[in-house]
Amino acid sequence: xxxxxxxxxxxxxxxxxxxxxxxxxxxxxxxxxxxxxxxxxxxxxxxxxxxxxxxxxxxxxxxxxxxxxxxxxxxxxxxxxxxxxxxxxxxxxxxxxxxxxxxxxxxxxxxxxxxxxxxxxxxxxxxxxxxxxxxxxxxxxxxxxxxxxxxxxxxxxxxxxxxxxxxxxxxxxxxxxxxxxxxxxxxxxxxxxxxxxxxxxxxxxxxxxxxxxxxxxxxxxxxxxxxxxxxxxxxxxxxxxxxxxxxxxxxxxxxxxxxxxxxxxxxxxxxxxxxxxxxxxxxxxxxxxxxxxxxxxxxxxxxxxxxxxxxxxxxxxxxxxxxxxxxxxxxxxxxxxxxxxxxxxxxxxxxxxxxxxxxxxxxxxxxxxxxxxxxxxxxxx
Numbered sequence: 001x002x003x004x005x006x007x008x009x010x011x012x013x014x015x016x017x018x019x020x021x022x023x024x025x026x027x028x029x030x031x032x033x034x035x036x037x038x039x040x041x042x043x044x045x046x047x048x049x050x051x052x053x054x055x056x057x058x059x060x061x062x063x064x065x066x067x068x069x070x071x072x073x074x075x076x077x078x079x080x081x082x083x084x085x086x087x088x089x090x091x092x093x094x095x096x097x098x099x100x101x102x103x104x105x106x107x108x109x110x111x112x113x114x115x116x117x118x119x120x121x122x123x124x125x126x127x128x129x130x131x132x133x134x135x136x137x138x139x140x141x142x143x144x145x146x147x148x149x150x151x152x153x154x155x156x157x158x159x160x161x162x163x164x165x166x167x168x169x170x171x172x173x174x175x176x177x178x179x180x181x182x183x184x185x186x187x188x189x190x191x192x193x194x195x196x197x198x199x200x201x202x203x204x205x206x207x208x209x210x211x212x213x214x215x216x217x218x219x220x221x222x223x224x225x226x227x228x229x230x231x232x233x234x235x236x237x238x239x240x241x242x243x244x245x246x247x248x249x250x251x252x253x254x255x256x257x258x259x260x261x262x263x264x265x266x267x268x269x270x271x272x273x274x275x276x277x278x279x280x281x282x283x284x285x286x287x288x289x290x291x292x293x294x295x296x297x298x299x300x301x302x303x304x305x306x307x308x309x310x311x312x313x314x315x316x317x318x319x320x321x322x323x324x325x326x327x328x329x330x331x332x333x334x335x336x337x338x339x340x341x342x343x344x345x346x347x348x349x350x351x352x353x354x355x356x357x358x359x360x361x362x363x364x365x366x367x368x369x370x371x372x373x374x375x376x377x378x379x380x381x
Contacts, residue, residue, distance in 0.1 A: 005033065018042070019044055020080040021034075022097070022098050027099045027115070030147035045083070059076070074120075074127065076100065077096045081096025099116070103115075109134075119157040128149060128152075130149040130173070179256075183255045183262070210290065214292075217265070227331055228241065231329055242273075244273075245275050279326075283326040291326060292358070295331065328354055332365065333365040341357055
């Protein structure tokens with residue numbers, strides 16, 4: 001075992017971090033190294049090797065489109081993370097790791113020899129691909145390379161210094177891949193995606209959203225989370241974050257930025273991603289839904305300037321939202337010492353029943369994403 005790897009694993013075993021690992025195709029030496037150094041019981045929650053196609057399908061709950069792919073490694077990491085949560089309450093200290101690989105065997109393989117590694121933590125997903133130069137390494141050497149990449153991935157997911165930076169030489173290439181939550185599908189193929197750590201990244205993931213909390217989540221902060229929990233308690237139903245890539249007041253989010261925003265929530269809360277920049281569009285996607293909004297957003301809902309400066313457009317859209325059975329739960333806000341509630345909204349009489357108040361004793365809004373960015377008050381969630 002490389003001395004740098006030994007020192008890292010020794011430090012890992014002395015830390016608060018706990019891991020659940022799932023490896024298929026290669027990577028078993030990484031498990032052996034973790035177990036070889038004393039203290040492994042403090043670190044390793046579980047290690048699983050679903051080696052056959054049937055075993056991998058049983059672990060994932062379905063046969064993957066491709067056993068050796070980034071998508072499969074991601075879902076393996078998600079499943080490992082969910083399993084780890086059962087045994088460790090502090091989500092900040094757990095890591096789920098998935099690795100799927102194809103290496104030298106007793107027959108010639110058509111594709112490249114490679115491995116995909118994904119880690120899932122309270123900070124979301126991180127992904128790597130290790131490309132192996134075909135024909136240059138023995139099976140044992142390729143197995144060791146995949147195993148080193150696994151340890152390297154753990155090191156670069158958690159906060160133990162110094163980070164491992166393993167040199168794989170000219171025979172292998174390790175690269176960190178961009179996040180992939182399937183956001184491009186919202187642009188190209190579907191109205192929304194539903195992202196939940198319990199589910200694979202599939203376009204088919206549907207959700208019957210009864211209540212949603214929309215936002216740009218730049219960043220996702222304690223105010224969003226408190227409002228989510230308060231509205232969930234008041235409504236006695238699940239409330240789901242909704243992130244729109246399009247926004248009336250701001251530039252559209254790129255796929256890269258959208259993935260980063262999702263990553264803030266992934267593993268902690270499910271999130272819906274849409275391109276619905278208006279509530280009429282959201283209402284058509286989720287009829288009968290309760291929209292949880294802050295006071296400022298509620299003001300915009302009844303401001304004709306947000307309807308192409310046309311009051312008739314506003315009335316028509318509000319009527320359609322009403323016909324679709326949607327309502328607005330309004331959180332109060334304190335501005336310059338003045339508490340503003342749903343009762344302070346000048347809602348047209350025909351739509352008053354669509355707006356109702358989240359009790360002030362459950363939540364009031366005194367924090368904004370803009371303020372956090374300006375004052376650098378964000379903290380680990």
